[in-house]
Amino acid sequence: MKVTAFGPSAPINLHNVPIRQGASVCSDNWKRPIPIRDGGLVEITTTSDVLGLDIDLYLAYDDGDGVFTCNDVPVASSLGVTADEFVSLKLPADGLYFAVVFGYAVPGGAADFDITIRAIQGQGLTIDGAPTGALAANTPLPFRIAATVPYEPDAALEGLLFVGPRESPTALSIPVTITVPALDAGGLNAQLTAGPEGVTTGETTMVRLWAWNTSADAEFVDVAIAVPPGLTANPGSVHASQGHAFFNVADRKVYWSGMLAGSSGLTITFEATAATHSGMVTVAAQIDGLLRGNSLRLTAPVWVNVDAPPRLIHMPLVAGE
Ligand SMILES: [Ca+2]
Ligand SMILES: [Ca+2]
Numbered sequence: 001m002k003v004t005a006f007g008p009s010a011p012i013n014l015h016n017v018p019i020r021q022g023a024s025v026c027s028d029n030w031k032r033p034i035p036i037r038d039g040g041l042v043e044i045t046t047t048s049d050v051l052g053l054d055i056d057l058y059l060a061y062d063d064g065d066g067v068f069t070c071n072d073v074p075v076a077s078s079l080g081v082t083a084d085e086f087v088s089l090k091l092p093a094d095g096l097y098f099a100v101v102f103g104y105a106v107p108g109g110a111a112d113f114d115i116t117i118r119a120i121q122g123q124g125l126t127i128d129g130a131p132t133g134a135l136a137a138n139t140p141l142p143f144r145i146a147a148t149v150p151y152e153p154d155a156a157l158e159g160l161l162f163v164g165p166r167e168s169p170t171a172l173s174i175p176v177t178i179t180v181p182a183l184d185a186g187g188l189n190a191q192l193t194a195g196p197e198g199v200t201t202g203e204t205t206m207v208r209l210w211a212w213n214t215s216a217d218a219e220f221v222d223v224a225i226a227v228p229p230g231l232t233a234n235p236g237s238v239h240a241s242q243g244h245a246f247f248n249v250a251d252r253k254v255y256w257s258g259m260l261a262g263s264s265g266l267t268i269t270f271e272a273t274a275a276t277h278s279g280m281v282t283v284a285a286q287i288d289g290l291l292r293g294n295s296l297r298l299t300a301p302v303w304v305n306v307d308a309p310p311r312l313i314h315m316p317l318v319a320g321e
Contacts, residue, residue, distance in 0.1 A: 001135050002169055005125035006040025007159030008147045008178050012117040019055055019113055021106040026070035030101040032117065033068075039092040039121040040160040041173075044099050048083035048113040054105035055113055057085035062096035072098065079104075083113055090170055091162075120160045124148065125176065127161075145176060151291055153182035183291060186215030192225075192285045192298040198308040199274040204234070205302055209268045209285050213260040220290040223256040223268065228284075230277030230304045237271040245270075278305040 012032075022028030034042060046057050056079045060072040075097070078085035099117055128144040135141070149157055157178040164171030190211040199205050207227075213219045223245075227233045233254065235247040243258040245268045256268055272283070280303050287296040303309075 001131050001133065001163065001165055003127055003130040003143065004040070004162045004169060005123070005127050005145065005159060005176075006038065006162075007120045007122060007125050007176065008149055008157035009118070009120045009122060009159070010155065010157050012119075013114070014116075015114050016112040017101075017115060019053075019101060019103045019106060019111055021109045022103040025056070025058065025100065025102040028103065029068075031068045032099045032115075033062075034097040034099060034117060034119050035095075036092050036097055036119060036121055037094050038123050039094070039119065040162065041088070041090055041118065041120045042092050042097060043088045043118040043120075044086070045116045046078075046083060046085045046101060046113050048111065050083065050107065050111040050113070052105070052107045053083045053111045053113065054081055055083045055085065056080075056102045056104050057087055058098075058100040058102070059087045059089060060098045060100055061093070062098065066096065068098040068100060090173075118158060120158050125159045125161075147178055149178060149180060151183070151293070152180055155180040181217070183215060183217040183219075185292075186213070186217075187292060187294040188212065188219065188221065188287055188289045188296055189214050190285070190287050190296050190298055192283065192300045194272070194283050194300040194302045197301065198303040198306075200305050201274050201276050204271045204273045205231070207233075207254075207270055207272055207283050207300065209287075209298075210265060211260070211267075211287055211296075212265040213262060213289075215292070216262040218262055219260050219292065219294075221256075221258065221260045221266070222288045222290060223254075223266075223285065225254040225268065225270075225283065225285045227252045227254070227272055228281040228302075230275055230279070230281040231272040231283070231302060232275055234271045234273060237269075239269050241265070241267040272302075274302075274304045276305070279303075280306070 059076040063071050076087035130143045131141040159176035161174040162170040194205045194207045233247045245256040283300045285298045
């Protein structure tokens with residue numbers, strides 16, 4: 001038994017496509033190229049609400065010149081007496097196809113039709129725990145399907161699974177629909193501090209990053225906090241309020257990755273010890289929200305072996321009598 005997966009692919013739905021009365025399908029037609037790579041299924045449906053309209057549908061495979069002519073190989077056709085036509089091709093070979101529509105009998109010479117093109121292709125669906133080998137009768141076969149898709153709210157994508165023995169791998173086909181949820185807008189909020197701000201060699205300062213998901217929906221977050229020369233992070237002190245943060249000695253960064261639930265926060269803390277450097281150094285944090293594409297960059301200064309400059313504190317002036 002074998003499971004083969006295709007997709008995810010977005011179906012193409014075109015409405016009110018103009019069509020004219022044709023004389024020859026080779027010269028008078030509406031056409032659309034369909035490039036296929038790792039294809040599972042090409043399926044095309046036409047319809048129209050124009051009374052008496054008769055269009056016909058062809059699926060052709062390009063001869064290599066990239067344009068549709070009658071030299072191209074017809075691989076499927078649907079020639080009923082109405083505008084309702086349907087062609088389907090399982091496991092299409094890689095290459096360029098054309099959906100071709102011909103106005104066979106167009107009342108008044110011009111009309112319009114609707115067409116749906118489902119070209120389910122690609123290897124973007126991964127299957128985890130697919131059944132292999134012989135199957136016992138009357139036994140469920142649980143497995144997981146995953147896909148990584150761009151964040152386009154409300155987009156509907158299609159996949160297809162073929163399940164069957166090796167001699168007949170398409171014996172059973174299982175459609176898969178992926179609907180991309182519209183995530184609540186909102187984004188990330190964060191704050192980075194290091195305290196105390198002034199340290200001398202051997203003293204430690206506590207770096208603290210606080211990040212908050214202001215959306216009602218979860219966000220996948222990547223955090224990287226760069227520790228500047230002049231400070232040495234203590235790897236054993238790295239702590240995250242959820243998940244796991246760690247210090248990577250090679251690039252001197254503290255990393256955290258994970259899903260931050262809606263309206264929830266994350267705190268990462270670690271100690272950094274002052275080296276022999278003199279001057280101001282800057283701890284820098286980069287926080288990326290991967291689902292919505294939000295990015296924050298924050299810095300916190302630390303003065304090593306030098307005095308921190310005085311802070312200007314604004315006090316309200318009270319005029320006396
Ligand atoms: Ca051609
Ligand atoms: Ca027809």
